[in-house]
Amino acid sequence: MNPILNTDSYKYSHFAQYPPQTAAISAYIEARSGGAYDHVLFFGLQMFLKDYLSRRVTREDVEEAADIVTAHGLPFHREGWELLVERHGGAMPVMIEALPEGMVVPTGTPLVQIRNTDPDFFWLPTFLETALLRAVWYPSTVATVSHSVRGMIKASLERTCETPDEVLPFRLHDFGARGATSAEQAGIGGAAHLVSFLGTDTVAGVVYARRFYHEKMAGFSIPAAEHSTMTSWGEERETDAYRNMLVQFGGKGKLVAVVSDSYDLYRAVKKIWGGELRAEVEASGGTLVVRPDSGDAARVPIDTIEMLGEIFGHSVNAKGYKVLNPAVRVIQGDGISPDMIRRLLTGLEDRGWSSENLAFGMGGGLLQKVNRDTLRFAMKANSRQDSEGQWHGIAKDPKTDPGKASKRYRQAVILKNGRPEAVPLKDLNGDVNLMEPVWQDGKLLKDWTFAEIRARATAS
CATH class of the missing domain: 3.20.20.70 (Aldolase class I)
Structure with a gap:
């Protein structure tokens, strides 16, 4: 897909809405508290980075987008997109940090953070919100559902079965392929389920685990x-x-x-x-x-x-x-x-x-009956850098809905008493930041294997 067209319509006018002398915008993704689960298993960003963000913008993309966006009734930032092609060879000049995939954290913990690396592209991080948030909320929600069910079944097996660890991996089978909206959704959601289990009939899931996470065979039937x-x-x-x-x-x-x-x-x-x-x-x-x-x-x-x-x-x-x-x-x-x-x-x-006598096959309940609000996922800007290089915290705090308040300042995630916790980056004070750079200026910096992701998730 043309990367310039992978967004919401109203994003096209946002380049002209930021304050003068803005050099950078930082934004983060979290599953806000108050959703269906009190924890989230982070998974899926790497698929998006390899399959979408690695696609460079071309002059042909700019021309196509210009025709469509202006006919759609919106301003088109031709100067900005042409500069991206000329200066950066079409690569998005952004830095993305993220927690290690497979990590299970309390809701309200930042999972991903993005900022631009070229001051002329301060408008780019939030332009990417639609694609980036979608790339995170869906697989992370499916992975969280599957992981939660794993915990439920594990507890029952430990009470009733002599060999719970042997039986557990095949207790929940993915039957969701035919109910997915597309082959891509089946692949993404199917791979997310396989973080916690080994049983699946969603062939696309094992294909995606192989293609994006180096797993020769992630599931069995x-x-x-x-x-x-x-x-x-x-x-x-x-x-x-x-x-x-x-x-x-x-x-x-x-x-x-x-x-x-x-x-x-x-x-x-x-x-x-x-x-x-x-x-x-x-x-x-x-x-x-x-x-x-x-x-x-x-x-x-x-x-x-x-x-x-x-x-x-x-x-x-x-x-x-x-x-x-x-x-x-x-x-x-x-x-x-x-x-x-x-x-x-x-x-x-x-x-x-x-409970070892019964296995479960879940289709729509696993891959389809979830949405962005299941875990209250959101991406919000948290900091603005001025032309002097100073970062200023920004946030929303609606009095009509305090649950939608966002985090001010660029974020870090630390372990406090063994529990992941968000803190402003400026207050890190020597603690280890669990969020690591995974992407910068068109280059993948981390390439997690499915085995590493599974080990993190199943240890939680």
Whole structure:
């Protein structure tokens, strides 16, 4: 995309709105307090830096933008954009600092800070707000949702499972690709989920993790049925359809997932999996993952586990919870949200079942049912440098909504009593600033690997 057109319309007039003798503007991004979570997992900036900000502005971009912006009814800063091409070869003369990706911090903590490096481009940092904020809020919000669910599942596994660390990475599976608005959103959100888990059906997510974070393979999946492949056999041959899944994909140590509600889930579990095919399931040496896909999401998966327990048997682990025969497990992929996962985990524990018996597939609740206000993300100017080189703190402080007050002065993030905390950069006093330069004048300064990001996130 033409970088000059990757903004909001009203940004085109802002170059003429700053005070005279302005040499630089600094702005920062944070997830303000009061959103759906009290913490945020920072992730995704590097994708934007490599894919968008690395794209240099050309003379052709300037001409195209001039035509569109003026026809759109707005002033176009041709002189500024032509100077950017001539003086900087089309590279954006800005410095971007950020926390290490994968870091989990309290809301209200600055994540990213930007300022111009050439005084003739004081108007550029806030011109980039639309693209930069969008590049941060979405992947960070998805990553935060996934990380929060990880913590929820981890706590339940630690109460009910003998090997929680082994089981946890595959408990939440990304089913969100088809509900995303674009392939790009699926890639960005899919990679964000994989910071906390290893299970995904969003191929774009593993592609983005490879392309932007050097991860050869970030996530894994298993052979699984869909309704078309089951109903194509006809209801009278439902058993044959299921048997074919075992023949094609079963075997020692293998997992295969089969959607089993095309007609009557309870009949399928009791009469087919637990009757006609029971011996074949047990003899395969692998694990059949039954997928209920309709009905009351808070009840049907637990009913399915209990039916399978009655038929295939179960053991009681050292923590006193029931565990299904290793030949069978359940995954619920319909109606899943963080709240539904909480309800299901509670329901399992209340009925004496270990949460290792159930995996979750989340689609819209993971990649789609989030927005900028989920974590109250905002980018605000915090400092202005005058022509003498002095920085002056600036901020908004609306009396009608104190929750929207922004931070004055250029920011730093320090550890205070082991907890990240924002302080004005001028008050750093020898503390280590956790925000590091990651981009300057068209050059990437930090290139995080997915492994590094995962290590930070999963340690929190």
